[in-house]
Amino acid sequence: MNRYKTISMAFIILFFLSFNGLFAQMGGGHGGHGGHGGNGHQGGNDCDPDSLIPVTVSGTAIVDSSMMHPMYYLDENGDGEADYHLNFGPWWYEPDSGNASRPNDGDFVTIDGGMHDDDSLMGNLPVIIVYQINGEFWRDPFDPSWTHHGGHGGGHHGGHGHTWGWMHDSLQVVTVTGTAMVDSTFIFSHYYLDENNDAVPDYYLNFGPPWYEPPSGAERPNDGDVVTIMGGLFDNNNLPMIIVYEINGQVWRDTTGWGPHMGGRWIYRYMNQASHIQAPFDDDDWMDIEPGWHPGGGGHHGHLPDSLFCQMIQIFPQNAPNSNNENVFAAYEFGLFSPGGVNILWQDHMYGRHIQFANNVDYQLHYNDIQLQGFNIDESTIQVKYWNEQSNSWEVMGNAVVDMVNNTVTITDATVSSLFILTGQQNPLSIDEQSPTLATQFTLEQNYPNPFNPSTTIEFSLQDNAHVVLTIYNVLGQKVVQLLDEAKPAGVYQVKFDAGNLPSGIYFYELKVGDVSMVKKMNLRK
Structure with a gap:
């Protein structure tokens, strides 16, 4: 047979x-x-x-x-x-x-x-x-490997959550040369290095989140490329990991601004100084935990342990669970890990647990104008919400202060939740209606087709000769690619955007004409 x-x-x-x-x-x-x-x-x-x-x-x-x-x-x-x-x-x-x-x-x-x-x-x-x-x-499909700094943390399927960090205060700087091995089973590739040419990976290469692109123009390697990597070696009990600082002599990430735990830090019951924890790829996202946070009690039977590793990352808004009825334009995940590696903000394979510290935690959450314009958010209506697993709903944090100049939201609250979101009401007027003078300078059409896979066309028209910049951003408002940056005579233009090498999701395109800009949203579905 x-x-x-x-x-x-x-x-x-x-x-x-x-x-x-x-x-x-x-x-x-x-x-x-x-x-x-x-x-x-x-x-x-x-x-x-x-x-x-x-x-x-x-x-x-x-x-x-x-x-x-x-x-x-x-x-x-x-x-x-x-x-x-x-x-x-x-x-x-x-x-x-x-x-x-x-x-x-x-x-x-x-x-x-x-x-x-x-x-x-x-x-x-x-x-x-x-x-x-x-x-x-075997593997966790939702595990954001760029926040992994030592071993598998349990993942969504293990009920431990997926942010993790290391306890080391420093990393050994190494330079290694070998062949890149790329695992692209999932939409976000994982990168490895075969140093001794035996076709088996010797190191895991951590390039950070998939949306991160260095100012130097350096690129991630293709499978089979011979590369030289300089970075920080984290040698755990499994496959050693290198946090990439340089690739082939080009700067990938300037580490001078990183804290000792790259986006995370240990806090202790009897500490006498505040701990500052910031997101690894946005210094304006952070939390400060003051001495006296521990509510007392032992490290078991539901009480907090005497030490916790705290970490925060910004996540794609559409990945915030149960948010279909919320007008989310930014989202954040927090982890509180016991010395045994268990995230106490995840339990029973469920997300969204929250706990109360004995004193307040200071938070700052950062957003950008691309997110505001792309989601058409009325900035004066921004709210911060956390997921409450007891009420099974998103709860408003009432003491949030929005700084519209610096695009930040600050909160002081004893609540620590695994998930925070920023929401806001839609602007009652479209961008065109908000700025009627735009129509006299230029127009920007909705891309077509939309949704698209893998390419789409962006059309715009200029009333007069002007310098034009057309840029694509991801849903976090981070630049993906610049399609145009040049002077154009008056007329109608069509620009093709090929997203064949990008993951599915929401993207924004911004047209700048002189000092005036317009942003629209598009959806890549693969």
Whole structure:
């Protein structure tokens, strides 16, 4: 009996032509480096984890070892044929903690994972990206690896939350050269370095959040590129991680402004100085915790431990859960970790727990004009809300102070929640109506098509000769690419924007004509 469902030769040829990188594990690949030959994905690569269907399936593993690197399938109904293709990531990938391993042919296994809703990826077999095998952690699709500074922190599936940091006050600065290995199973790629040319990663490379781009113009490597990395080495018990400072001699991140824990810091019950915690990639997002924060009691039975590692990051607004009825334009996640690595703001696989400190915490949350204009927010109506798991709703923090000059919101409150959001009412007037003089200078049309994949057209018109700057931003208001920066005569213009290398989500495009600008929102759906 044929253990694999029949795929026509014509389909195989077309599949190879269309998805060359998908089967790079079979030799060649795009990297030009024989030992790597691409990242070895097994279907469903570059997918958005939010688009995957959570599933748990049990069955017999089928391992096809006829290729350079094995392909994995699952027979769920015991008929001897594959019902699912199992994606364990690149052939060289191993989880950073736990005892999980790939199955042998004939093993009975239980798989927890995310199923791709496009069953045409692997010859009409549904693809499951593996999160757990037999209850052992394999990978966390929602884990923001750029905040990982040592080991797997439990993730959303483990109920511990996903921000984490290190206890070290300094890092060893190292310079290493090797071949880049890129795991693009998910929409945000993970980067590794093979230093000794054995086709196995020796370091994990932390380039920061996927939206971060350095002012120097340095770029992340492609799979198979030979690169020289200078950075801070965090040598944990698993794969050593390098926080990238330079790549091929170009500055990636200026570390002179970083605190000792890169976005996090330990606080202690009997500390005598305030602790300042800031987000790793925006110095204007921070929290100050004063001595006396500990409410008393022991470190068990629901009481706070004597020490906590505190961390904050800014997240995409659309990733704030249960926010469909909220007009969210900025969002933040906070973590409070016990010495054992458990985030006490996450429990029972649920987000949004909040606790009360014995005294107030000072917060500052930063937003920018691109976010305001892109979401058409009336700045005078901005509110800060936190998620209350007891009422199962977003609660307003009533003492927020909005600084419209510096684009910050400050709060003083004893509440520490895992999730904060900034919301605001829509401007009653459109941007055109708010500034009627704009129409006499230029017009900016809505991009078309919208939503789009992967390219769209942006049209604008100039009434007079002018210097024009057209820029694309992500949903955090951070610049992605500049499409135009030049003088233009009066007329109508159409500019094509190709987002083939960008993840799905909301983006903004801003047209500056002289000292006047307009921002519109667009939606990339892959």
